[in-house]
Amino acid sequence: KKHKFWETQPVGQFKDIGNSTLSEGPIEPPAPLSEVKQEPYNLPSPYEWTTCDMDSEETCSEVYNLLMNNYVEDDENMFRFNYSKEFLRWALRPPGYFKSWHIGVRVKTSKKLVAFITGVPARIRVREEVVNMAEINFLCVHKKLRSKRLAPVMIKEVTRRVHLENIWQAAYTAGVVLPTPITTCQYWHRSLNPKKLIDVGFSRLGARMTMSRTIKLYKLPDSTATPGLRKMELHDVPAVTRLLKSYLGQFAVAPDFDEDDVEHWLLPTENVVDSYLVESPETHEITDFCSFYTLPSSILGNQNYTTLKAAYSYYNVSTKTPLLQLMNDALVVAKQKDYDVFNALDVMQNESFLKELKFGPGDGQLHYYLYNYRLQHALKPSELGLVLL
Numbered sequence: 232k233k234h235k236f237w238e239t240q241p242v243g244q245f246k247d248i249g250n251s252t253l254s255e256g257p258i259e260p261p262a263p264l265s266e267v268k269q270e271p272y273n274l275p276s277p278y279e280w281t282t283c284d285m286d287s288e289e290t291c292s293e294v295y296n297l298l299m300n301n302y303v304e305d306d307e308n309m310f311r312f313n314y315s316k317e318f319l320r321w322a323l324r325p326p327g328y329f330k331s332w333h334i335g336v337r338v339k340t341s342k343k344l345v346a347f348i349t350g351v352p353a354r355i356r357v358r359e360e361v362v363n364m365a366e367i368n369f370l371c372v373h374k375k376l377r378s379k380r381l382a383p384v385m386i387k388e389v390t391r392r393v394h395l396e397n398i399w400q401a402a403y404t405a406g407v408v409l410p411t412p413i414t415t416c417q418y419w420h421r422s423l424n425p426k427k428l429i430d431v432g433f434s435r436l437g438a439r440m441t442m443s444r445t446i447k448l449y450k451l452p453d454s455t456a457t458p459g460l461r462k463m464e465l466h467d468v469p470a471v472t473r474l475l476k477s478y479l480g481q482f483a484v485a486p487d488f489d490e491d492d493v494e495h496w497l498l499p500t501e502n503v504v505d506s507y508l509v510e511s512p513e514t515h516e517i518t519d520f521c522s523f524y525t526l527p528s529s530i531l532g533n534q535n536y537t538t539l540k541a542a543y544s545y546y547n548v549s550t551k552t553p554l555l556q557l558m559n560d561a562l563v564v565a566k567q568k569d570y571d572v573f574n575a576l577d578v579m580q581n582e583s584f585l586k587e588l589k590f591g592p593g594d595g596q597l598h599y600y601l602y603n604y605r606l607q608h609a610l611k612p613s614e615l616g617l618v619l620l
């Protein structure tokens with residue numbers, strides 16, 4: 232029976248699509264904390280819960296290795312996400328985070344880490360409502376423990392721990408269709424190193440295309456074009472926060488960033504997140520912003536390469552510089568930093584540059600979900616202003 236677990240959860244159900252008697256907003260009301268289950272859910276007997284302290288080098292390495300060997304692969308099982316340790320520490324320790332939401336499962340005897348799921352707090356605006364949510368991510372069960380029905384109990388346990396902090400909504404993405412997506416995004420890839428991408432099977436040589444013609448097609452300028460483009464610095468946080476808050480206001484669902492959030496999520500961090508802004512040479516006003524995060528993938532079964540260096544479009548704001556030019560400069564910077572590919576979803580205003588900047592459509596979709604919050608209608612990807620890691 233499909234979705235046996237999800238039909239028991241407060242999420243939009245397929246059977247409710249189009250039922251206009253159901254109002255937009257929380258599906259179940261908050262419960263008094265005394266009514267939240269105080270003790271952890273039961274795991275199958277060989278396993279025990281553990282809280283993963285990401286400040287611990289040893290535990291962070293265990294999480295890194297579990298994900299490197301068992302996390303999400305592409306549809307053809309040629310690549311697997313290879314989040315770095317510094318990326319995981321960044322992703323899991325935003326302002327107000329809870330260590331208790333970094334949940335692992337260990338084998339009682341060997342203490343081996345065999346599963347993981349996380350939440351981080353986020354203020355997300357849904358239309359006019361700002362909602363305290365948990366962003367759920369990194370659900371991973373060791374390949375050898377699949378279909379033991381561990382995922383449902385891990386989802387229930389992270390939900391229980393989120394409830395204990397009086398948070399009743401969540402946001403998450405998945406490559407699979409579950410009840411019920413608030414939107415479904417296409418992903419797009421812009422080749423930066425086409426020879427490597429073809430060698431490893433990420434891309435295929437176009438029909439009637441030679442390798443040298445393909446390399447020429449994706450060639451980028453050696454330097455950026457926008458006057459006043461520079462890396463974001465700490466003193467830019469107030470201006471970038473204002474710029475971002477104003478820009479994200481146009482989307483139906485978007486983070487409600489304050490300065491502490493912007494400092495954490497958007498200040499450049501080596502090998503994790505890169506952020507650039509345009510400071511007008513005349514007025515010194517900050518008029519535009521672009522950012523991408525670094526998520527390499529392991530290349531499974533290739534003699535010459537082990538890693539695909541990929542940049543993922545994050546938050547971009549254009550108020551003076553055309554978005555097309557701003558994003559082309561982002562491609563130029565990514566190429567300068569030796570990335571192989573630049574990925575983007577068709578969210579926000581990304582559709583306006585994807586084809587013109589020679590992005591090609593990916594072969595999959597990314598579905599966005601809200602937990603315990605019903606939207607009257609699914610969104611178009613262009614109405615979504617939320618990028619999850």
Ligand SMILES: COc1cccc(CC(=N)NC(=O)c2cccnc2OC2CCNCC2)c1
Nearest residue numbers: 303304305310311312404418528574575619620
């Ligand atoms: C190239 O290596 C891959 C390794 C694993 C999976 C995929 C395909 C895939 N599933 N891609 C995405 O989900 C994706 C494509 C474009 C932009 N963001 C994305 O996912 C982000 C956001 C959701 N969490 C994973 C990273 C590709």
